[in-house]
Amino acid sequence: MLRLEKLVKTYKTGDQALKAVDLDVPEGQVLALIGPSGAGKSTLIRCINRLVEPTSGNVYLGDVELTGLSSGALRRERRRMGMIFQEYALVERLTVMENVLSGRLGYVGFWRSFLRRFPQSDVDEAFRLLDRVGLAHMADKRADELSGGQRQRVGICRALIQDPALLLVDEPTASLDPKTSRQIMRLICELCKERGLAAIINIHDVALAQMFVQRVIGLRFGAIEFDGLPEGLTPDVLTNIYGEEDWEATIEKVDDDSEAAE
Amino acid sequence: MSALDTRIGKPWKKPPFVQRAWLRWALILGFAAYLVAAYMTIDVNWARVYEGLERGKQFVLAFTSPDFTSRSSDIWEGMIESIIMTVASSVVGIIISIPIALGAARNIAPLPIYLICRAIIAVSRALQEIIVAILLVAIFGFGPLAGFLTLSFATIGFLSKLLAEDIESMDRVQAEAIKASGAKWTQWINYGVQPQVMPRLIGLSIYRVDINFRESAILGLVGAGGIGATLNTAFDRYEYDTAAAILLMIILIVMALEYISGIIRERVQ
Numbered sequence: 001m002l003r004l005e006k007l008v009k010t011y012k013t014g015d016q017a018l019k020a021v022d023l024d025v026p027e028g029q030v031l032a033l034i035g036p037s038g039a040g041k042s043t044l045i046r047c048i049n050r051l052v053e054p055t056s057g058n059v060y061l062g063d064v065e066l067t068g069l070s071s072g073a074l075r076r077e078r079r080r081m082g083m084i085f086q087e088y089a090l091v092e093r094l095t096v097m098e099n100v101l102s103g104r105l106g107y108v109g110f111w112r113s114f115l116r117r118f119p120q121s122d123v124d125e126a127f128r129l130l131d132r133v134g135l136a137h138m139a140d141k142r143a144d145e146l147s148g149g150q151r152q153r154v155g156i157c158r159a160l161i162q163d164p165a166l167l168l169v170d171e172p173t174a175s176l177d178p179k180t181s182r183q184i185m186r187l188i189c190e191l192c193k194e195r196g197l198a199a200i201i202n203i204h205d206v207a208l209a210q211m212f213v214q215r216v217i218g219l220r221f222g223a224i225e226f227d228g229l230p231e232g233l234t235p236d237v238l239t240n241i242y243g244e245e246d247w248e249a250t251i252e253k254v255d256d257d258s259e260a261a262e
Numbered sequence: 263m264s265a266l267d268t269r270i271g272k273p274w275k276k277p278p279f280v281q282r283a284w285l286r287w288a289l290i291l292g293f294a295a296y297l298v299a300a301y302m303t304i305d306v307n308w309a310r311v312y313e314g315l316e317r318g319k320q321f322v323l324a325f326t327s328p329d330f331t332s333r334s335s336d337i338w339e340g341m342i343e344s345i346i347m348t349v350a351s352s353v354v355g356i357i358i359s360i361p362i363a364l365g366a367a368r369n370i371a372p373l374p375i376y377l378i379c380r381a382i383i384a385v386s387r388a389l390q391e392i393i394v395a396i397l398l399v400a401i402f403g404f405g406p407l408a409g410f411l412t413l414s415f416a417t418i419g420f421l422s423k424l425l426a427e428d429i430e431s432m433d434r435v436q437a438e439a440i441k442a443s444g445a446k447w448t449q450w451i452n453y454g455v456q457p458q459v460m461p462r463l464i465g466l467s468i469y470r471v472d473i474n475f476r477e478s479a480i481l482g483l484v485g486a487g488g489i490g491a492t493l494n495t496a497f498d499r500y501e502y503d504t505a506a507a508i509l510l511m512i513i514l515i516v517m518a519l520e521y522i523s524g525i526i527r528e529r530v531q
Binding site: 049051075076077078079081082083085087089090091092093094098102103104105106107108110113114155158162168 | 450
């Protein structure tokens, strides 16, 4: 469904963020991308929808090759890739409803969006999604009145209303407390399952990733260091990805937590 | 350890900005000498000041008995003209300056457009209002048209520059999120950028209305219409009571605008 071939990103400063990354994501698979800060996780995600322009290599979404697209064609393809951001990235001075509907901008003409006259089907879908994440009563609140967890739910609705085939999720839990983090991760994974979406989730919290995803990719210095099942993350593997540290506690904690969560 | 022992018990002072003592003192004394010399070149004619004090006193006293009536039709006409100039030039100036501000923000405009828009702003800001007004009066003749054009021109430089700087300091991620949805450029500006800069745009616009009104009083002095023309005539005729009436009205209107802008800015936060 998504295929990366020899994807390279070299920044102007000369930093090589991605070194020929190959990756294949089948339909409906939820995948966690782990790795230390600066390993290129955010760059990888942003190179897929070209918020960051890759230096070389190819990205295939279905049959479409993304890196060579004109700006108009790229906009059409971006509609198929919903993105969820670290720190939510809601437009704070817009209402919750406007933020959710902004996910439809790729489908709606300028004047309709300018006058906020979205098609009724979009409005209905927005309410359905808000209701699904438990925020229907907040529709007309301004985004900056919401708590962190609520904001991220709105961010999820904004990504889903695009009717995407793929979710790109950048550190969804970075500024949330442990309980809300789990709820958000669970929500994302449930929604992916309901809709058969593939997702790439950047995440710092290894234990949290192990609890929810089907496949883990470990990135280090812009190259894939590990690719396998969450159970495969042994202390040796984590040392490979992150460097020397006492990993026993992290891994044991996972078992305890997953039992507690159930 | 011994290095530390020698420091213990000794006072600490911030090192001076200029390291070399002789240079430091030369700079201080040189500046003081220049200051004294500069003040000594200012030539004050104390006899003239003594005579002028009387005129100054009359002017100040005129504020206790401002004369709104004897030239009321002139004042009325001038005021209306000034207000029309202010509103018209503010609206035109703001409408033109928004696209220029978008072009002058480095984070959303490509380099060629950025340079063109920055050049327009630089020209508008480099030419002082009075000079522009004199030029436009020479072209269009006396009257409010010249004043209106002058103020519109000045508004563009002021508003575009400050708005562009606000756009440059906006939160990039919010705009990025809108872009990721597949929005067109116009939609991206409307959803990702505009909400972020709206309070600043409104605040600056009201402030510019305020400035344009005050400027319209000055522009009259060079023949560009408005209340300034009436004010100038009043001074020329030594009608300080009428001048005082006009000044009081200007002060009142500016204060009213200030009050209104406070209320509006509170609302849009």
